[in-house]
Amino acid sequence: MMTDIHTFKPLPPSFYTQPVRELARNLLGHILVHETDEGVTAGIIVETECYLGMDDQAAHSFKGRRMKRTEIMYDSPGHVYIYQMHTHNLVNVVAGEEGIAHAVLIRAVEPLVGINLMQKRRPVDKITNLTSGPGKLTRALGITKEAYGSTFFNPPLYIAKGEDVKDISVGKRIGIDNSGEAKDYPYRFWETDNPFVSR
DNA sequence: GTCGAGATTGACT
DNA sequence: GTCAATCTCGACT
Secondary structure, three states: OOOOHHHOOEOOHHHHHOOHHHHHHHOOOOEEEEEEOOEEEEEEEEEEEEEEHHHOOOOOOHHHOOOHHHHHHHOOOOEEEEEEEOOEEEEEEEEOOOOOOEEEEEEEEEEEEOHHHHHHHOOOOOHHHOOOOHHHHHHHHOOOHHHOOOEOOOOOEEEEOOOOOOOEEEEOOOOOOOOHHHHHOOOEEEEOOOOOOOO
16 A cells, blocks of 8 residues: 555654745645554645744734743754643644744645554544644644644654645735734645645 | 633534 | 634633
Protein backbone atom coordinates (compact mmCIF):
# COMPACT_ATOMS: atom_id res chain seq x y z
CA MET A 1 0.00 0.00 0.00
CA MET A 2 1.14 3.47 -0.79
CA THR A 3 -0.26 4.62 2.48
CA ASP A 4 1.97 2.37 4.57
CA ILE A 5 3.45 4.20 7.53
CA HIS A 6 6.99 3.41 6.43
CA THR A 7 6.57 5.56 3.35
CA PHE A 8 6.21 8.67 5.53
CA LYS A 9 9.35 10.76 5.81
CA PRO A 10 9.23 13.72 8.19
CA LEU A 11 10.19 17.04 6.64
CA PRO A 12 13.55 18.28 8.00
CA PRO A 13 13.90 21.25 10.37
CA SER A 14 15.26 23.34 7.47
CA PHE A 15 11.84 23.22 5.78
CA TYR A 16 10.39 25.40 8.53
CA THR A 17 12.89 28.24 8.19
CA GLN A 18 11.29 29.69 5.05
CA PRO A 19 9.29 32.94 5.33
CA VAL A 20 6.00 32.31 7.10
CA ARG A 21 3.71 33.09 4.15
CA GLU A 22 5.68 30.76 1.90
CA LEU A 23 5.65 28.14 4.63
CA ALA A 24 1.86 28.37 4.96
CA ARG A 25 1.52 28.00 1.21
CA ASN A 26 4.09 25.24 0.91
CA LEU A 27 2.62 23.15 3.72
CA LEU A 28 -0.32 22.40 1.42
CA GLY A 29 0.02 18.91 0.00
CA HIS A 30 2.20 17.63 2.84
CA ILE A 31 0.91 15.11 5.35
CA LEU A 32 0.02 15.56 8.99
CA VAL A 33 0.65 12.25 10.77
CA HIS A 34 -0.31 11.23 14.32
CA GLU A 35 0.71 7.90 15.80
CA THR A 36 -1.14 6.74 18.91
CA ASP A 37 -1.82 3.49 20.78
CA GLU A 38 -5.11 3.27 18.91
CA GLY A 39 -3.38 3.42 15.55
CA VAL A 40 -2.01 5.77 12.95
CA THR A 41 -4.04 8.58 11.40
CA ALA A 42 -2.84 10.93 8.69
CA GLY A 43 -4.26 13.58 6.40
CA ILE A 44 -3.10 15.75 3.53
CA ILE A 45 -2.96 19.41 4.50
CA VAL A 46 -5.37 21.31 2.24
CA GLU A 47 -5.93 24.58 4.12
CA THR A 48 -3.71 26.85 6.27
CA GLU A 49 -3.62 30.35 7.68
CA CYS A 50 -0.56 32.28 8.80
CA TYR A 51 -0.25 34.68 11.73
CA LEU A 52 2.54 37.24 11.69
CA GLY A 53 3.85 37.79 15.19
CA MET A 54 4.19 41.40 16.32
CA ASP A 55 2.48 43.18 13.44
CA ASP A 56 -0.67 41.11 13.09
CA GLN A 57 -3.55 42.17 15.29
CA ALA A 58 -5.16 38.75 14.87
CA ALA A 59 -2.10 36.91 16.17
CA HIS A 60 -1.81 35.89 19.80
CA SER A 61 1.69 37.36 19.70
CA PHE A 62 0.53 40.81 18.49
CA LYS A 63 2.90 43.55 19.73
CA GLY A 64 5.17 40.94 21.23
CA ARG A 65 2.59 39.97 23.75
CA ARG A 66 3.61 36.96 25.79
CA MET A 67 1.30 34.60 27.58
CA LYS A 68 1.90 31.21 29.12
CA ARG A 69 0.17 29.47 26.25
CA THR A 70 2.00 31.41 23.52
CA GLU A 71 5.55 31.07 24.87
CA ILE A 72 6.26 28.31 22.37
CA MET A 73 5.61 30.73 19.49
CA TYR A 74 8.82 32.51 20.44
CA ASP A 75 10.83 29.30 20.16
CA SER A 76 12.47 28.04 16.95
CA PRO A 77 10.44 27.09 13.84
CA GLY A 78 8.88 23.64 13.60
CA HIS A 79 7.55 23.52 17.15
CA VAL A 80 3.97 22.46 17.89
CA TYR A 81 1.63 25.14 19.23
CA ILE A 82 -1.70 23.77 20.42
CA TYR A 83 -4.35 26.21 21.55
CA GLN A 84 -7.70 25.39 23.07
CA MET A 85 -10.62 27.28 21.55
CA HIS A 86 -13.86 26.73 23.45
CA THR A 87 -14.35 22.98 23.25
CA HIS A 88 -11.73 22.32 20.59
CA ASN A 89 -7.96 22.13 20.15
CA LEU A 90 -6.25 23.90 17.26
CA VAL A 91 -2.85 22.93 15.81
CA ASN A 92 -0.26 25.44 14.70
CA VAL A 93 3.22 25.20 13.24
CA VAL A 94 5.62 27.67 14.83
CA ALA A 95 7.44 29.71 12.17
CA GLY A 96 9.92 32.55 12.04
CA GLU A 97 13.33 32.35 13.70
CA GLU A 98 13.64 32.14 17.45
CA GLY A 99 12.17 35.25 19.07
CA ILE A 100 9.90 35.98 16.09
CA ALA A 101 6.48 34.64 17.02
CA HIS A 102 5.01 33.66 13.68
CA ALA A 103 2.73 30.65 13.27
CA VAL A 104 0.77 28.69 10.69
CA LEU A 105 -2.64 27.32 11.64
CA ILE A 106 -3.60 24.04 10.01
CA ARG A 107 -7.27 24.54 9.19
CA ALA A 108 -8.16 21.41 7.24
CA VAL A 109 -6.78 18.09 6.02
CA GLU A 110 -7.97 15.42 3.62
CA PRO A 111 -8.22 12.00 5.36
CA LEU A 112 -5.51 9.62 4.11
CA VAL A 113 -4.72 6.91 6.67
CA GLY A 114 -6.79 5.52 9.56
CA ILE A 115 -10.12 6.78 8.31
CA ASN A 116 -11.99 4.16 10.35
CA LEU A 117 -10.27 5.33 13.50
CA MET A 118 -11.04 8.95 12.66
CA GLN A 119 -14.72 8.10 12.25
CA LYS A 120 -14.69 6.26 15.55
CA ARG A 121 -13.34 9.37 17.26
CA ARG A 122 -15.64 11.69 15.39
CA PRO A 123 -18.73 10.04 13.85
CA VAL A 124 -20.02 11.86 10.78
CA ASP A 125 -22.39 11.12 7.92
CA LYS A 126 -20.25 12.52 5.16
CA ILE A 127 -16.52 11.91 4.90
CA THR A 128 -16.09 15.49 3.72
CA ASN A 129 -17.22 16.60 7.17
CA LEU A 130 -14.62 14.52 9.00
CA THR A 131 -11.59 16.82 9.01
CA SER A 132 -12.83 19.97 7.26
CA GLY A 133 -12.05 22.45 10.03
CA PRO A 134 -9.31 23.20 12.57
CA GLY A 135 -11.23 21.77 15.53
CA LYS A 136 -12.56 18.84 13.56
CA LEU A 137 -9.20 17.58 12.36
CA THR A 138 -7.58 17.62 15.80
CA ARG A 139 -10.48 15.56 17.15
CA ALA A 140 -10.32 13.08 14.25
CA LEU A 141 -6.55 12.69 14.52
CA GLY A 142 -6.64 12.52 18.32
CA ILE A 143 -4.41 15.56 18.77
CA THR A 144 -4.44 17.04 22.27
CA LYS A 145 -2.49 19.59 24.29
CA GLU A 146 -0.06 16.80 25.19
CA ALA A 147 1.72 17.57 21.92
CA TYR A 148 2.22 21.23 22.92
CA GLY A 149 5.90 22.15 22.73
CA SER A 150 7.09 19.11 20.78
CA THR A 151 8.32 19.39 17.19
CA PHE A 152 6.96 18.28 13.83
CA PHE A 153 10.26 16.50 13.02
CA ASN A 154 9.52 13.25 14.85
CA PRO A 155 6.68 10.94 15.93
CA PRO A 156 4.18 10.77 17.43
CA LEU A 157 3.03 14.00 15.77
CA TYR A 158 4.86 15.06 12.63
CA ILE A 159 4.51 16.39 9.09
CA ALA A 160 5.69 14.12 6.27
CA LYS A 161 6.62 14.90 2.71
CA GLY A 162 3.65 14.83 0.37
CA GLU A 163 3.08 15.99 -3.16
CA ASP A 164 3.06 19.41 -4.76
CA VAL A 165 -0.26 21.19 -5.02
CA LYS A 166 -0.82 22.88 -8.36
CA ASP A 167 -3.88 25.04 -7.87
CA ILE A 168 -3.82 27.21 -4.75
CA SER A 169 -6.28 29.93 -3.73
CA VAL A 170 -5.57 32.85 -1.38
CA GLY A 171 -8.06 34.82 0.70
CA LYS A 172 -9.02 36.41 4.00
CA ARG A 173 -8.72 34.47 7.22
CA ILE A 174 -11.76 33.14 9.04
CA GLY A 175 -13.14 33.88 12.49
CA ILE A 176 -11.12 36.98 13.37
CA ASP A 177 -13.67 39.76 12.85
CA ASN A 178 -12.50 41.51 16.02
CA SER A 179 -9.03 42.12 14.67
CA GLY A 180 -9.31 45.52 12.99
CA GLU A 181 -7.84 45.81 9.53
CA ALA A 182 -5.93 42.55 10.07
CA LYS A 183 -9.13 40.65 9.39
CA ASP A 184 -8.79 41.46 5.68
CA TYR A 185 -5.18 40.34 5.25
CA PRO A 186 -4.85 37.62 2.55
CA TYR A 187 -3.21 35.10 4.84
CA ARG A 188 -5.38 32.06 4.16
CA PHE A 189 -4.28 29.43 1.65
CA TRP A 190 -6.16 26.43 0.36
CA GLU A 191 -6.16 23.90 -2.45
CA THR A 192 -8.67 25.19 -4.99
CA ASP A 193 -11.90 23.19 -5.16
CA ASN A 194 -10.76 20.62 -2.57
CA PRO A 195 -13.95 19.37 -0.84
CA PHE A 196 -12.22 19.06 2.54
CA VAL A 197 -11.52 22.79 2.89
CA SER A 198 -13.54 24.36 5.76
CA ARG A 199 -16.85 26.04 4.91
C1' DG B 1 -11.87 35.54 43.94
C1' DT B 2 -14.60 36.91 39.91
C1' DC B 3 -15.40 38.13 35.21
C1' DG B 4 -15.06 37.80 30.36
C1' DA B 5 -13.17 36.76 25.87
C1' DG B 6 -11.66 33.62 22.37
C1' DA B 7 -7.84 31.53 15.34
C1' DT B 8 -14.86 26.62 16.75
C1' DT B 9 -18.55 23.61 16.19
C1' DG B 10 -23.16 21.73 16.18
C1' DA B 11 -27.90 22.14 17.46
C1' DC B 12 -31.73 24.85 17.15
C1' DT B 13 -35.37 29.10 16.01
C1' DG C 1 -29.68 33.54 11.31
C1' DT C 2 -28.74 32.73 17.02
C1' DC C 3 -26.65 30.48 20.92
C1' DA C 4 -24.40 27.39 24.29
C1' DA C 5 -20.66 24.12 25.35
C1' DT C 6 -16.22 24.29 28.20
C1' DC C 7 -11.54 25.75 29.70
C1' DT C 8 -7.45 28.70 30.04
C1' DC C 9 -5.69 32.84 31.54
C1' DG C 10 -5.26 37.98 31.75
C1' DA C 11 -7.43 41.95 33.96
C1' DC C 12 -9.63 43.73 37.59
C1' DT C 13 -12.17 44.18 42.39
